[in-house]
Amino acid sequence: MSRIRVVSAAVAASIGIALAWSPVAMAQTAPDVAASTPKEIRKAERKAARERNNAELKALEKQGYQPAGNQINYPQNIQEAQRKVDASKAAQGTAASAP
Known part of the structure; x- marks a missing residue:
């Protein structure tokens, strides 16, 4: 019977310590x-x-x-337009940096 009391007291103490330290562990030190x-x-x-988005x-x-157009080929049409934009930016970058 006393062994059960010792075990239950140890469990209660463990839970008490865990609950006492949980607000400290949850506190944020970094500024928002x-x-x-x-x-x-x-x-x-x-x-x-x-x-930038516009x-x-x-x-x-x-x-x-x-x-707002036909979206049957949705991923392909925007990817193709993006490739064209990237190519034109690369062409402008090399032309602008050339002496």
Whole structure:
């Protein structure tokens, strides 16, 4: 009977220690970057990302991709437009760097 009490006391003590240390283990020490960033900076970052996305979409549309068009060959048509965009960027990069 006393052995059961010792075991149950040890289990209770283990659970108590685990519960006492769990809030300490869950505490975050790293600062939250998103919460400390001013609203204007986040807005500017979103605006810049939106401009990049729109520029990429315009470049794809210029190479023949139609997002609202026929989507039967969906992966192939956007991949082909992306290859064309990449090729034109590479050609512009080599032409611009050539003396």
